[in-house]
Amino acid sequence: MARWPKPPEGSWTEHxxxxxxxPVSFEDSVSPEFFELEREAIFKRAWLNVGRVEQLPRKxxxxxxxxxxxxxxxxxxxxxxxxxRAFHNVCRHRGNKLVWNGFPREETxxxxxxxxxxxxxxxxxxxxxxxxxxxxxxxxxxxKDTTGLAPxxxxxxxxxxxxxxxxxxxxxxxxxxxxxITDLDGYPFDKMTERYVFQADNxxxxxxxxxxxxxxxxxxxxxxxxxxxxxxxxxxxxCAHFQxxxxxxxxxxxxxxxxxxxxxxxxxxxxxxxxxxxxxWESPDIGDPPPGLNPGKIDPxxxxxxxxxxxxxILIYRGWYLMYRYWPTSPSTHRFEGMLCFQPATTVRxxxxxxxxxxxxxEFALQDAGMLTGTQTALESAYANKIIETFPVNDQExxxxxxxxxxxxxxxxxxxxxxx
Numbered sequence: 001m002a003r004w005p006k007p008p009e010g011s012w013t014e015h016x017x018x019x020x021x022x023p024v025s026f027e028d029s030v031s032p033e034f035f036e037l038e039r040e041a042i043f044k045r046a047w048l049n050v051g052r053v054e055q056l057p058r059k060x061x062x063x064x065x066x067x068x069x070x071x072x073x074x075x076x077x078x079x080x081x082x083x084x085r086a087f088h089n090v091c092r093h094r095g096n097k098l099v100w101n102g103f104p105r106e107e108t109x110x111x112x113x114x115x116x117x118x119x120x121x122x123x124x125x126x127x128x129x130x131x132x133x134x135x136x137x138x139x140x141x142x143x144k145d146t147t148g149l150a151p152x153x154x155x156x157x158x159x160x161x162x163x164x165x166x167x168x169x170x171x172x173x174x175x176x177x178x179x180x181i182t183d184l185d186g187y188p189f190d191k192m193t194e195r196y197v198f199q200a201d202n203x204x205x206x207x208x209x210x211x212x213x214x215x216x217x218x219x220x221x222x223x224x225x226x227x228x229x230x231x232x233x234x235x236x237x238x239c240a241h242f243q244x245x246x247x248x249x250x251x252x253x254x255x256x257x258x259x260x261x262x263x264x265x266x267x268x269x270x271x272x273x274x275x276x277x278x279x280x281w282e283s284p285d286i287g288d289p290p291p292g293l294n295p296g297k298i299d300p301x302x303x304x305x306x307x308x309x310x311x312x313x314i315l316i317y318r319g320w321y322l323m324y325r326y327w328p329t330s331p332s333t334h335r336f337e338g339m340l341c342f343q344p345a346t347t348v349r350x351x352x353x354x355x356x357x358x359x360x361x362x363e364f365a366l367q368d369a370g371m372l373t374g375t376q377t378a379l380e381s382a383y384a385n386k387i388i389e390t391f392p393v394n395d396q397e398x399x400x401x402x403x404x405x406x407x408x409x410x411x412x413x414x415x416x417x418x419x420x
Contacts (some may be wrong), residue, residue: 023390051303180245183292241296247309275353283319
């Protein structure tokens, strides 16, 4: 991991003067009152990624998504016309949860021709229209044409399915994502259908885990076994490129390919399988990259980490990608989802390479997750006892500064509109 020069003029942070350079308050990560505002201001207004089109491979395919922070359950379905739609997962009769198997709080998926309520047998087609009511004549002035499933705004970018829970979104999905993200159009996400999925309930605020993945200042200390001695002992690690676009962020790393490092900086299994934290050493060719990839023109280029507000990260490596989602469950807890996505293996060796990358990823994610429980409890103590109110943030943590700045701005905007 090489050290990289700063921008031509000033530091990264100074390129965004609206962020300032003052110490940052992390009270937004411990305050129950602020968490309640985030529910309304962010998760009920922003576009949220809930899945990929590959999860709906045919007409009638569906999956459910529990969005606890917004207090809702959704069903996402590919209709008989091929279009993907999203609905609130609730029957219009007496509010029973419509789609679930075994345990109503667990997510499920499958294929069907229509949705049937388990309670009283009301049926809805895949476009959400009510098409059967048990003993319909017993009801008073029931209009089936206006009693379909409650729709949710749904749109797709590069195969990623997004929903917006607002009555009317303030922006289209394309406008919300902005050019830094949409310049990835053309990247072959659709070819990377071999997925390894992890989910864990983490004892930290959702923003703290996101913070851990948008700076690499912590790498020499927290992940020392993967970092050469000169970097650990004082030279430090600096990322090659930072970029902001609206509420979204990007960090790029440079560095040599894994096999050029001495063996002591790898697990033995990485050497044997020629795969590990950065994936297979020999990745399949993806053709010409889209203009949004490696916008800093880093050579040698390592990873692009695109952070889509509020709770999604897409890390693009050579020939594969990794995705994180952070779903808040309380002021001090969240559900973390990690997905490694590869082009389908064509040999046993390729499959083993993918499996090894998934296992090594989980090891590093656990190192970050284990640290953050300590961060959460210490911050709660600091603010509850009025010990410390702000914390210094360095230039390599500019995306942390920006993230909390944007969260505060969305909350303030919501409060202003509510007041008026």
